[in-house]
């Protein structure tokens with residue numbers, strides 16, 4: 001029997017700078033994933049839902065202060081037009097929940113993500129209160145263009161979809177899998193400027209290589225990110 005194809009994970013991005021996302025997702029692995037129908041990414045200019053002669057999607061904050069705030073009307077209209085019952089609406093915000101590998105994996109099982117990218121001082125709080133399911137930060141810093149945060153999320157989520165990475169194995173030993181950092185990697189030549197590749201990697205002994213890699217991951221995590229893992233207690237035999 002022919003298996004039905006999984007429907008692609010769809011992302012709709014709402015922003016004032018939609019080309020940031022378009023140029024990013026058209027390239028490399030994400031570009032291929034779109035061509036192969038594994039993901040579908042549409043970025044939208046919020047001004048398309050803005051009313052009035054100047055189609056302004058932002059305005060000055062009530063109470064005064066610097067910067068501009070994204071207005072509620074275009075965001076409500078856009079999200080209501082794009083959402084379906086199974087959609088998750090995410091606001092990319094520096095004060096959101098920290099984005100992690102775990103969250104990326106979880107979101108990769110979604111059917112449809114609507115990503116709102118803020119700019120300037122953010123978005124009207126009523127959007128956050130009424131429309132948004134999750135608020136997510138990609139790190140403790142503030143970007144001028146929240147579309148970059150949306151692009152980061154699309155990238156990190158998509159690579160967990162089956163078939164997006166050419167070789168599914170490449171997820172296995174990388175950083176943050178098992179709460180450990182990745183191991184050092186080497187390629188040819190085996191000796192460069194007198195610096196040799198660790199002997200074990202040339203041995204062809206897969207068990208020894210796996211053990212060495214695991215030890216390297218444990219040691220690296222212990223010294224660089226002891227906060228990450230309890231797995232650094234155990235070195236596999």
Ligand code: ADE
Nearest residue numbers: 092093137138142143149
């Ligand atoms: N928009 C601006 N800064 C951001 C951040 N750190 N994470 C997510 N969205 C943002």
